Amino acid sequence: MSLLELSGVTRSVVLPDDRTLEILRGIDLTVDAGEHVSIVGRSGTGKSTLLNILGLLDAPTSGEYVLDGVPIGRLSGRARARRRGTDFGFVFQQFNLLQGRTALENVVAPLLYARGRQFWQRRTLAAEMLERVGLGDRLDTRPEKLSGGEQQRVAIARALVRVPRVILADEPTGALDVDTGSEVMDLLDTIARENGSALIAITHDLAVASRASRQFRLADGVLTPIAISARSAGSLGALGAPGDQPSGPGPGAAGRPAVSGDDQAEHVARPLVPAHGAAPGEGDAA
Numbered sequence: 001m002s003l004l005e006l007s008g009v010t011r012s013v014v015l016p017d018d019r020t021l022e023i024l025r026g027i028d029l030t031v032d033a034g035e036h037v038s039i040v041g042r043s044g045t046g047k048s049t050l051l052n053i054l055g056l057l058d059a060p061t062s063g064e065y066v067l068d069g070v071p072i073g074r075l076s077g078r079a080r081a082r083r084r085g086t087d088f089g090f091v092f093q094q095f096n097l098l099q100g101r102t103a104l105e106n107v108v109a110p111l112l113y114a115r116g117r118q119f120w121q122r123r124t125l126a127a128e129m130l131e132r133v134g135l136g137d138r139l140d141t142r143p144e145k146l147s148g149g150e151q152q153r154v155a156i157a158r159a160l161v162r163v164p165r166v167i168l169a170d171e172p173t174g175a176l177d178v179d180t181g182s183e184v185m186d187l188l189d190t191i192a193r194e195n196g197s198a199l200i201a202i203t204h205d206l207a208v209a210s211r212a213s214r215q216f217r218l219a220d221g222v223l224t225p226i227a228i229s230a231r232s233a234g235s236l237g238a239l240g241a242p243g244d245q246p247s248g249p250g251p252g253a254a255g256r257p258a259v260s261g262d263d264q265a266e267h268v269a270r271p272l273v274p275a276h277g278a279a280p281g282e283g284d285a286a
């Protein structure tokens with residue numbers, strides 16, 4: 001049995017002029033425990049919407065989502081919120097750290113909703129996690145004093161401190177330069193593997209996507225398996241999907257795909273009003 005199974009998942013929204021926007025049109029996806037999957041696609045194709053559904057921040061309009069054998073649609077809002085806190089860690093492009101709080105306080109935050117040892121030893125666990133991301137000497141530093149790469153490492157520590165079964169990363173390197181982005185992805189890969197967490201990463205960057213064991217492209221609300229090799233990673237346009245070229249600048253330095261202009265413009269996963277009444281609940285990372 002797979003850890004995550006989406007079958008025929010759609011998501012549509014009714015616009016103010018009464019038109020229906022079909023964002024996702026029948027997504028089938030299975031992800032096994034510990035697997036690393038990446039999803040690429042141009043801006044506005046529904047990547048964050050899909051990630052929000054996977055992370056129980058939003059619910060499908062139709063179709064089924066089974067998480068670890070449990071059909072999510074049958075859970076109460078409260079049960080869904082609990083699973084969101086225990087099973088998922090989120091990493092966003094813009095880090096979404098609590099400003100004015102120290103790195104340690106940021107990483108402690110999800111543990112405030114945990115039980116048992118995770119709650120009682122929260123400061124120790126958070127400090128250990130910051131040590132693992134190389135920030136053991138910056139526990140008391142506030143995010144605004146840290147570099148972008150360091151802030152993303154704090155965000156990774158926060159996403160992983162409850163040892164989630166799935167890490168959902170929405171453009172984790174989008175706000176970082178190429179080398180820092182690569183270091184951050186190394187870290188995310190390594191800690192995810194050590195923890196046995198699955199990693200689902202959305203990215204415009206084909207070099208980032210090529211690290212995953214399976215890759216998909218989302219275009220016009222449809223998810224299709226693709227194959228990106230680290231060497232062929234050039235630009236989204238190189239994948240040959242009509243109309244799927246990023247609107248930003250073309251490939252960047254030496255064999256590395258550029259970050260598109262869309263990346264720069266994007267901030268965080270757009271908060272959607274959950275269709276089935278799930279309120280943001282305990283353990284929400286952001």
Ligand SMILES: Nc1ncnc2c1ncn2[C@@H]1O[C@H](COP(=O)(O)OP(=O)(O)OP(=O)(O)O)[C@@H](O)[C@H]1O
Binds near residue numbers: 021
């Ligand atoms: N609640 C909403 N109401 C109306 N439209 C929405 C809503 N949520 C998403 N959309 C629209 O659905 C489309 C997909 O949005 P989404 O944020 O999932 O795209 P994305 O692939 O993550 O884009 P980007 O790469 O720019 O982050 C966009 O056209 C967006 O404007």
Ligand SMILES: [Mg+2]
Binds near residue numbers: 047266
């Ligand atoms: Mg997005």
